[in-house]
Amino acid sequence: MAELNETRLYDTGISHGPGVLPTVPAMWSYSSLKEAEICPRRFALARADYPDLWAQHGYPRLPNLPAMKGDVVHGALQIIVTALVTAGCVSPRTADAVTVLRDLGGYTAVAQRTLDEQLRRLDGNPRISADRREQIDRALSDWLPEAREQIQSYLNRMTLHPHPAPAPTPTPAPVGAPTRLPAKRYPIRGGTHPERELVAAHLRVRGRVDVLSVDADGAEIMDTKTGAEAPTHRDQLRLYALLWMDDRESNPDALPVTALVAAYPDRDVVVPVPTEAELADLRAEVTARVGRADAMVAANRPAAVVGEQCGTCDVRGLCDEYWERGTPNTVDVVNGGWYDVEGTVLREHGVKSWVLREGRTGSNLLVRTPRPSFTLPVGEQVRILGVRRTIDPDEADALIASLNSSSEILSVVSG
Ligand code: SF4
Incomplete structure (x- = not known):
């Protein structure tokens, strides 16, 4: 593993100037591990700093409309579920839930707020022209009525579990702490928790569960997916099951996982909960993957895996091997x-x-x-x-x- 203070420069070969490659992550997630495995070069270049280009971290990302739509739906669901659970609602269809939704301004207003937040993140991005920005703003605004329907569809299939006692407010990370370290967490003993982070510190893996519902029998883990169904969604849920079982801060009573659910726009898919033996295999597999990913990302010049994925790679403009043999x-x-x-x-x-x-x-x-x-x-x-x-x-x-x-x-x- 690279030393934390070791600076590794990457010559981009273009007028952006050099990139300062990132250090090995303190924590991996399902998606970051997968990304490093698909192409270590892409993983590193996307997270490198480019001080000659802009002051923000990472290579400026080109907007991906499906991903932005997914983030809007996720963000709106988080706001609405949090408000409903806090008010003690067990379903979004009850009379008290209607009041909560009205106080929030309605589904469309919440979606609009999360969309505005997504669009603000594009401000200052040197890769987005004024024309492109206008197109994006228009396309996403036109999509809002559909977003409202999607948000409603997800909510209507949810059963909410109000917290038996007021949930402790998570303590934010201290000012100046590295952003990649998780905030201080607390035991989860009951209720529905949107966007809950689970951490298996000994594996150096964490994950953010969209909706975690806990009762005396155990935990139901739901992940909302706004795209098409894919086998990787099952793998992600199985990893979340492992994180729940191994996160002794969140789950000090070692409550089991009772259900894993992938929620798609029009249906829920139940994924079998891994057995003890399967969890042990998964633990070993994750340990090996993290070791390999550490080594790949720590290389002075992370390997470039040229293939189909290059066509949609956000950093392909900086990747010499792509220009040599991928175009x-x-x-x-x-x-x-x-x-x-x-x-x-x-x-x-x-x-x-x-x-x-x-x-x-x-x-x-x-x-x-x-x-x-x-x-x-x-x-x-x-x-x-x-x-x-x-x-x-x-x-x-x-x-x-x-x-x-x-x-x-x-x-x-x-x-
Ligand atoms: S262009 Fe291809 S090889 Fe280069 S970083 Fe992107 S995915 Fe990897």
Whole structure:
């Protein structure tokens, strides 16, 4: 494992300047462990700091609309479930629940507040143009009525367990404490708890359960999923079962898990609760995975796993191995296909077109831009993320690619 104060620099090869690679996480989660396993390079670059680019941590993320929608639904559910449980409601359909919802302003108002919070996080992101931001704002605002229905659908399937006594307020982490360390926690002996963090300190794994409901018989763990059903959801719930059993601060009485539920927009899927023997196997498996992930992330140059995942990788613009062997040549891309291209800008061709010499093939490529103000730097080597192959029937042999307002242009400074 890397020393905590060891600084490892990553040469991005572009005008963003170097990245300061992150240290090995003090705690892993289901998703961070999976991400490191899929591609250690992506894990490290996404979490590195880029002081020449911006002051925030990590590489600025491009907005992912499905993920943002999921966060809005999760955030709204957390607010509503917390309010209902605090008021002693056992269901969102009772008369007292209606009063609570009215006091919150209704489903749409809560969704709007969580959406506003999500959108605020995009402020200052150097990768989002004004055009793109406007498109995102509009798309998510138009989606709000659907969000309201989804939130209602999840809530209507929930049975709430009011806390037998007022739940202690979690103590926040001290000011200045590393954000990756969990806040001080407390035993959970009854009631429904939204967004509850569970920690298996000896495994160095933690997880945030969407809805944890505890009674004298044990704990029901529900994870809300706003996307399509996937086998990984079952694995995540099984890991949460292990965290509940091994988190002696949250579960000092070693209450068992009574149910694991993946809640999808239109149905609940019950996942079998792991047996003692299965939990022991899972514990050993997680221990081994954490050891391997530590080593992969601590490497001075975390390994790049080039594959299908590169197409949606947020940091592919910085990944040399992707540009060496992960991008296709324009000539091999089908009409209408989206891809990334690297080359040198030779000249302006027209008000909305430029000529680029493709780096790998040396072929000239006509690059069309969405508007005249979208310029390319003549004489510079660039990486363009998101171009669309265009085959003109009148010039079938010409290599043409088109940008849109989401396309990104990065200037290469080395290599
Ligand atoms: S582009 Fe591919 S290889 Fe490079 S960091 Fe992203 S996922 Fe990994």
